[in-house]
Amino acid sequence: xxxxxFQVEDTVVISAHTRTGVFYGTRTALQILLQDLTxxxxxxxxxxxxxxxxxxxxxxxxxxxxFSIRFLEDYVKFMAWxxxxxxxxxxxxxxxxxxxxPDWMHTYAAFRLNSDRFPGLAAKDGSYTRQDIRVLEDVAxxxxxxxxxxxxxxxxxxxxxxxxxxxxxxxxxxxxxDLNNSDTYTFMNTIWDEFLPWFDSRQVDIGADEYPPSxxxxxxxxxxxxxxxxxxxxxTARMWGSLTKMQGDIKVNTDIVIDDWNNGWANPVDxxxxxxxxxxxxxxxxxxxxKAGYYHDYLDTQMLYEQWEPxxxxxxxxxxxxxxxxxxxxxxxxxxxxxxxxxxxxxxxxHARVKPAxxxxxxxxxxxxxxxxxxxxFQQLAQLIDEVPGTHLPQT
Numbered sequence: 577x578x579x580x581x582f583q584v585e586d587t588v589v590i591s592a593h594t595r596t597g598v599f600y601g602t603r604t605a606l607q608i609l610l611q612d613l614t615x616x617x618x619x620x621x622x623x624x625x626x627x628x629x630x631x632x633x634x635x636x637x638x639x640x641x642x643f644s645i646r647f648l649e650d651y652v653k654f655m656a657w658x659x660x661x662x663x664x665x666x667x668x669x670x671x672x673x674x675x676x677x678p679d680w681m682h683t684y685a686a687f688r689l690n691s692d693r694f695p696g697l698a699a700k701d702g703s704y705t706r707q708d709i710r711v712l713e714d715v716a717x718x719x720x721x722x723x724x725x726x727x728x729x730x731x732x733x734x735x736x737x738x739x740x741x742x743x744x745x746x747x748x749x750x751x752x753x754d755l756n757n758s759d760t761y762t763f764m765n766t767i768w769d770e771f772l773p774w775f776d777s778r779q780v781d782i783g784a785d786e787y788p789p790s791x792x793x794x795x796x797x798x799x800x801x802x803x804x805x806x807x808x809x810x811x812t813a814r815m816w817g818s819l820t821k822m823q824g825d826i827k828v829n830t831d832i833v834i835d836d837w838n839n840g841w842a843n844p845v846d847x848x849x850x851x852x853x854x855x856x857x858x859x860x861x862x863x864x865x866x867k868a869g870y871y872h873d874y875l876d877t878q879m880l881y882e883q884w885e886p887x888x889x890x891x892x893x894x895x896x897x898x899x900x901x902x903x904x905x906x907x908x909x910x911x912x913x914x915x916x917x918x919x920x921x922x923x924x925x926x927h928a929r930v931k932p933a934x935x936x937x938x939x940x941x942x943x944x945x946x947x948x949x950x951x952x953x954f955q956q957l958a959q960l961i962d963e964v965p966g967t968h969l970p971q972t
Contacts, residue, residue, distance in 0.1 A: 578661070578720075579626025580604075584618050596720040600625070600659055607657075607961045625943075629886055631855050631907030632941040633662035634934065635835075639669030639686055639728070639735075641918035641926070642702025649715045650967040654931075656719035657964045658938030663716065664724040664781060664835075664909060670734035672915055675751030681741065684917060685734035685751075689727075693770050697739045701918065709774045717776070724814065725775045728783025729753055729764055730798055736763070748788045755794035761801065768802070772809055779833065780806065785816030785841070792824035803829045817842025817854070835909065836889065837863075839896050844889045848904040855906050856886045862910040862937070864929050866921045874929050875910065877936040881951045886941060910937050924970035931962070931972050 580592035580601040590601030604625065608618050634655060636643070643651075648665070655663055667688045674683035686699035691706065704712075709723075716723050729736065730753035737744035737753065743760050745752040753760045772780065782802045787795045796819075803813045817836040819828055820843045830851040836844045837857045847854050856862070861884060863871040883891060886908040890896040898905050910933055914921050935958040939946070946954065 578630075578659075579624070582623040582625060584620045584622075588618055599656075599720045603657060603659060606965065610961045610963075611957070627659065627942045628944060629905075629907030629941045631662055631909065632660045632938065633664055633724075633855065633857075633907065633909030634660055634930070634937075635664040635666060635726075635857070635909055635911035636926075637666045637669060637912055637914045638688055639666050639732070639914075640671070640684075640916075641914035641921055642686070642688065642699065643923065643926075644702075645704060645708045645712060646968070647923055648712055650964075650969050652712070652716045652719050652721045652723075653967050654934065654964050654969060655938075656721050657961075658934050659942050660934065660938050661720060662722050662724055662909065664726060664911075666726045666728065666783075668728055668735050669732045670751055671917060673749075675734045675737070675744075675749040680734065680744075680750040681738055683734070685738055687735035687739075689771050689774070691770050693766075694739070697735070699735070706774050713776050722777050723775060724777050724779060724781055725771070726781035726783055727767060727771065728781075728785070730755055730760070730795070731785060731787045732783060736767075748791075752787060755791065755798055764802070765805065768805060768809075772806075772811065778810075779812045779814055781814040781816075781835070782806075783816060785818050785837070787818070787822065789821055792822045793826060795822055796824045796826040796828050799828050799832065800826070803832050807831075814855075816857075817844075817847060819850075820846060833906065837911075839889055839893075844896060844898060848898060848902060851904075853904050853906055856889060856908040857911060858889050860890070861888075862908070864910070864912045864933065865915050866912070866925050866929055868915050871913070875933040875936070877932050878951045880940065881936050881945060881954060884940065885944065908937065908941050922970075924972075927970045928972045932958075935962070 577594050578596050580597040583589040590598050592598045609615050670685035687697055688703050690698035690703035733753050734751040737750050744750040745754045784799050806813045814833040817834040818841050821841045834847050834852045834854040835857045836842045836854045838859050865871040887898040887900050
């Protein structure tokens with residue numbers, strides 16, 4: 577559905593079965609022109625181009641750091657330039673450990689969607705209206721990018737518990753929703769009822785990561801509850817992989833797609849064995865956490881280019897990797913987590929780290945390592961085409 581035929585004789589002809597395929601052909605044409613000294617020549621020939629993986633994603637943590645809607649629009653164009661097709665936006669989160677102390681009502685937490693139905697819920701340091709999201713969705717549609725919204729619960733939910741303190745856990749950190757309280761479900765239903773219609777995507781992310789392992793029963797039931805809720809609205813669910821650590825007697829529905837972010841929380845081989853479709857979002861390989869001193873400040877793009885493939889979840893333990901071509905593996909996604917918050921991290925800081933990763937991961941998800949092209953040669957080519965048309969992104 578995303579492939580195209582590129583034919584160059586006296587004219588350039590791009591043909592495809594879908595509008596998306598033609599669009600990607602135009603990206604290729606523009607990138608070829610950028611490599612020409614006069615920006616006017618495309619070599620004659622025929623090429624048939626198509627992606628190896630349907631899921632080619634990037635996750636941006638907009639919960640801990642606000643980004644303007646213009647920045648998000650430019651990131652849609654930026655992703656499309658490298659034929660990445662899934663922009664996963666994490667709309668709520670809190671500072672690390674913000675729910676642990678007695679001052680939890682006054683620590684940093686943010687929910688970025690702003691509706692009159694929930695006065696005071698949206699973050700004061702930046703949020704998006706329904707009109708903002710409509711504009712973003714329209715740009716995304718034009719550039720063949722899906723906006724996958726994430727509203728994270730029942731963990732990472734301090735913005736909700738500060739708004740509704742009666743819903744905070746009685747036993748754990750206050751960033752956790754109380755899953756013994758029926759009002760928690762009533763509240764989350766109203767959240768999804770309000771914000772689900774803002775987005776066009778057929779799949780949304782319910783978060784569902786890093787809840788206390790001592791409450792697996794309520795946790796697994798929470799997941800099934802919101803999988804069923806979304807199905808009743810004509811949507812499907814995605815979640816951060818947690819089911820290896822959060823084992824229990826309740827079977828979690830296998831129609832949920834797993835963002836497999838950590839091999840301990842969700843063993844990828846076991847997830848596939850149980851019947852889940854998964855996305856490789858492995859933290860050791862694909863997490864950027866700017867200026868934090870853990871995970872990656874910058875991804876090791878040379879290692880990824882030379883050694884990684886989307887079916888690889890560990891470079892040291894082959895037993896955690898899938899077989900090439902496994903139909904349960906939808907593709908991959910790398911992430912920018914802004915744990916140090918927006919007063920430490922600038923837009924330029926984020927873009928400087930994301931840009932080389934986008935170039936490399938985009939290549940690996942579309943067609944793998946290019947035969948005969950070293951990493952150094954790949955970098956040189958990336959520099960030739962790195963100015964994305966129609967954007968105003970920070971200089972790197």
